Amino acid sequence: MTDPLAEVVTLLRPGARFSKLVAGAGHWRVSRPDTGQPFYCVILEGGCRIAIDGRTPVELASGDFVLIPAASSVSMSSLLPPPPGVEVSIPVALGNNEFKIGEPNGPVDYRMMVGHCSFGSPDASLLVSLLPDLVHVRGVARLTTLVQLVREESREQRPAREVVLSRLLEVLLIEALRSTAESTALPGLVHGLSDCRLATAIRRMHEKPTYAWTVTELAKEAALSRSIFFERFSRPVGLPPMEYLITWRMALAKDMLRRSEGRIGEVAQRVGYSSASTFSVAFTRHVGRSPSQYAREEQQADDV
CATH class of the missing domain: 1.10.10.60 (Homeodomain-like)
Structure with a gap:
């Protein structure tokens, strides 16, 4: 039987760009233009708030997974954001592709894994229009495991690395999209298939x-x-x-x-x-x- 969701993800030809571990302490806020690049993150500890393209922020908790197929801007902050006028936090590199945000000497109360991927299809924008703007999944351990596998594979230079990464990302995207099919209120192919x-x-x-x-x-x-x-x-x-x-x-x-x-x-x-x-x-x-x-x-x- 034809699987429309698998066909769309396969045509997108996802590839890994980079992933990193981010730890937060105290009050913090980060913001960056993403110019339409696919973004995903999994909350490993604590909680935070995320806002896409200036929309109302969404609260994320430990175990949550977020996938954004395309966005022009993404901003994230601690659950209790910094007071107005406080500058946007600058992540401090700790080495080994790990970063810290917030109070430099404060105890870590938040951890997340963040990744950006690319869509190799020249038709990516057309295909992305068939997907929800935001995929938010809560409490699915399989997604955390998949993200960890993507991160491990992207850091190693093992044979067939790019093939393995592309397959892992295909599975990650499909798993995230079908995990939210029953609950999403956003329009898209996944919602229709539910x-x-x-x-x-x-x-x-x-x-x-x-x-x-x-x-x-x-x-x-x-x-x-x-x-x-x-x-x-x-x-x-x-x-x-x-x-x-x-x-x-x-x-x-x-x-x-x-x-x-x-x-x-x-x-x-x-x-x-x-x-x-x-x-x-x-x-x-x-x-x-x-x-x-x-x-x-x-x-x-x-x-x-």
């Missing part, structure tokens, strides 16, 4: 992207009326059904073009378009470049 009726329709789109799906036919797959299906799909997923289908087709097309898997007409047929011209118009509208231009530029970038 609804068994919607999951059936989403799987059909992934199984047969070439089929000329309509909202009515997808509603039948979900055993819902057309109007109820449209509303029930659009709210949790964050996209109307046909826009989701087009987004997925474009993600597949970009992957094929980047890998030089067939001519434009062949790619068009493999993602559900009857002609190369119809596909080219749709692709250019969604991507901002024609299929041929996209393929040429991506292949040139890979050669650099």
Whole structure:
């Protein structure tokens, strides 16, 4: 059976950038622009507050795991933040990729493991739009173990290191996303898959992207009326059904073009378009470049 979540994570091609251990003491606050880079952390001891892109802070406790597929800014602070006007804390390097924030001589009352990864897919922004903005999971020991494995592997120079890291990160992302599927209130593919009726329709789109799906036919797959299906799909997923289908087709097309898997007409047929011209118009509208231009530029970038 087709697994839409696994397909999206695989296409994202996650890779490790770095991870570090951070200890906090007393009052502290750190802030940094992340320019859309995927960020994750696990709270090992104590608690803190995290705010994404200026939104209302979320309190994190020991054992919590957070994944942010993309964000322009992330700020974190002690549970009781510093008083107004106090400068942002500057992490002090302790060696061995460990850092301390807050009071330099104060007793440590907080520890976390932080990591940044990268998405190798040139279509990352499109795929990330199918995921929740923030994944917050509480009390799942498997995630802590996976993060520790990622950190250990990233610090060693063992054979097949990059392959192992990419597989660990794929498992980490899938585990984090499916762990929050039942509870997330944020729109995204995971939220849609938690609804068994919607999951059936989403799987059909992934199984047969070439089929000329309509909202009515997808509603039948979900055993819902057309109007109820449209509303029930659009709210949790964050996209109307046909826009989701087009987004997925474009993600597949970009992957094929980047890998030089067939001519434009062949790619068009493999993602559900009857002609190369119809596909080219749709692709250019969604991507901002024609299929041929996209393929040429991506292949040139890979050669650099």
